[in-house]
Structure formats: structure tokens, C-alpha cells
Amino acid sequence: MSLDARKRLAAREGAVVAALTEGGPPPAGFEPKALEIAARVVAKKIERVGRKRSRSFSLFPAKR
Amino acid sequence: MNVGLAWRPELAWTIERNRESLAITEFVVENFDAKALPRPLLDLARGGMTVVPHGIGLSLGSGDPPDRARLDRLARAAEAVSAPFVSEHIAFVRGGGRETEHLLPVPRTREALEIVIENVREAIARLPVPLVLENIAHVFEWPEDEIEDAEFVSTVLRETGARLLLDVANLAANARNFGWDAMCWLDRVPLDRVAYVHVAGGVSGCDGFYHDTHEHSLAEPALALLAEVSARIPAAPILLERDGNYGTREEIEAELAAIAGVTRGTRRVA
Numbered sequence: 001m002s003l004d005a006r007k008r009l010a011a012r013e014g015a016v017v018a019a020l021t022e023g024g025p026p027p028a029g030f031e032p033k034a035l036e037i038a039a040r041v042v043a044k045k046i047e048r049v050g051r052k053r054s055r056s057f058s059l060f061p062a063k064r
Numbered sequence: 065m066n067v068g069l070a071w072r073p074e075l076a077w078t079i080e081r082n083r084e085s086l087a088i089t090e091f092v093v094e095n096f097d098a099k100a101l102p103r104p105l106l107d108l109a110r111g112g113m114t115v116v117p118h119g120i121g122l123s124l125g126s127g128d129p130p131d132r133a134r135l136d137r138l139a140r141a142a143e144a145v146s147a148p149f150v151s152e153h154i155a156f157v158r159g160g161g162r163e164t165e166h167l168l169p170v171p172r173t174r175e176a177l178e179i180v181i182e183n184v185r186e187a188i189a190r191l192p193v194p195l196v197l198e199n200i201a202h203v204f205e206w207p208e209d210e211i212e213d214a215e216f217v218s219t220v221l222r223e224t225g226a227r228l229l230l231d232v233a234n235l236a237a238n239a240r241n242f243g244w245d246a247m248c249w250l251d252r253v254p255l256d257r258v259a260y261v262h263v264a265g266g267v268s269g270c271d272g273f274y275h276d277t278h279e280h281s282l283a284e285p286a287l288a289l290l291a292e293v294s295a296r297i298p299a300a301p302i303l304l305e306r307d308g309n310y311g312t313r314e315e316i317e318a319e320l321a322a323i324a325g326v327t328r329g330t331r332r333v334a
Binding site: 005007008009011012013014015016018022030035037038041048 | 125126127128156158159160161162163164165166168171175176178179203204205206207208271273275308
């Protein structure tokens, strides 16, 4: 597959990611409402993953 | 019972308690240091349980080729648990330098299909064990989609030799949210290439969307689809995923029993 095709796909996906994560405009062809639910899902996931990574979990917690 | 439970630290004790009856487990590669996996997980592998490294970050549907460091990490994880295969998704998770932490659908165009095939081939070439690919739950569909999902998935499998991780909850969610015909999807993908099956819970939101949360009980449509899949491919191991709201050990065991009941045909589904 040509480099141009990869660049086209990367640009298209990048525009969707910007719309989902930064409230950017919906990329060409998308209905304005089509990505709203997806943006909420992604925001929740980013928050959940951040929460998990910010805590250390031990199977054998220290005695208090 | 050909049933398994995904390994999470919060579920380690439940898996340990049920290890004699569980056939398979998996762990999310990105959540652990592949050189220092948790001892209970390594013990399960040494004890003969099938342990599958499950990747969520390769982004095989991206315009960029798969990252070498991520592939090496997946390879190390496979070797650490003597995995028969590793699994990933037909999806992309990043773009424009931003991470979404979520599995997003690839545009189903012929051009993107060729790129996914190339990425998967490159991944397979760098992995010490076979690669298994999962169908995802879509949170949107692309306006330029030109290929049915079943055809897209089947072509990737055929052209790369990868096997399928069939997620029935994702398929049920796509049927519910986008009007897919799940039975036709099953008719059109090569079920003889299924390595194992995923099932997980979700919830219908106030937005009218079914959310594949992995934090709620198994939903009836997923169980019904699981019964269908189990009838078609009875030997495929079925793995329950849970990623939050873990509840009690008894609640998880009840979910495992429900899955086993469906596969035996002893539990009626709607």
C-alpha cells in the first residue's frame, strides 16, 4: 500500500480523534451528532484509564 | 467446562479459587511489565492453564505500521507465559499524536483494508506465536464505509492467516446500536478460525446507546448470541471479561455458571 494511502488514513483517523478528544469539528462526511456518543465514551475511558494508572495495586497490600 | 475469566488483579483470588474448572485466562499486556508479570498469573501458566496476552495498544488499524516496541512487549509476554497465541483487535486507538484509550473502528474501505492487512502481516512476522484478532464494539460508523464488517474481518483473516477472537458482546452491541444482523455476520465469518470467544456485560444508556462497559452483568442479547455461537462451535473456549464494578466473588462465579449453562443448553435465553 502506498505511503499516500497511509497518510490519508492517518489524517482521517487523526481528525476523528481530534473530534473525540478535543471537541474538534466532526470530520467531513460525519453528521454532527454521530460522534457525540463516541466522544462521551472516549472521555470516560480516558478518565478510567488515568485513574487506574494513578494508583498502585498490590495483591498483597501492606498491613496497616 | 470450557470457560475462562480474564485475569485482573481484582479477580486474581476468584480465578485462584476456580482454577480447576477454568480452561483459559488472559491479561492486558499494556497493564503489566512483561518482564515482571504477577506471580499468580505465572503460576497459572506453569500449572497448565492457557494464558493469553491480550493487547489493546497495537492499533493495527492505524495509518502507521505497528510500533516495534509494542510488538516486542507482546512477544515477551507470550514467552513469559508460554502462550499458544496472543490477541489484539481490528481497530485503531490513536491518531494525530493523541491516545484515545479506546478501540475505534477502522473505516471499512478497500484502501484501509489493505493497510490493515499489511499491518497485521508485519505484526505476525515479529511475534513468536500466532496472532488472534478480535472484532470490536463500534461507537460510530464511518460515512465512507464501503465493505460489510463481516467481509472486512473475513478478508483480514484470510489474507493474513490470523485467527479470530469472536467477541459476542461486541457483536450483540453492534446489532443493537447499528442494526447489524448478528446471525448473518456469523454466517459470513470463518467460524472454523475462532481461537476463543469473549463475552462481557454492558448497559443501555439514557442516550439510547448500548454501552459495552465490561462493568455490568451479562445482557440477555449477548447470552442469546453466545448460545448460538456455542452451538455452532462447541469446542471454542469462552472467556468472561470484567474491567470494573467487580462485585463479589459469588457474583462473578454466577456469571461463569450462566455462561456454562448457556453452553450446555441448560439455561434458557430470550
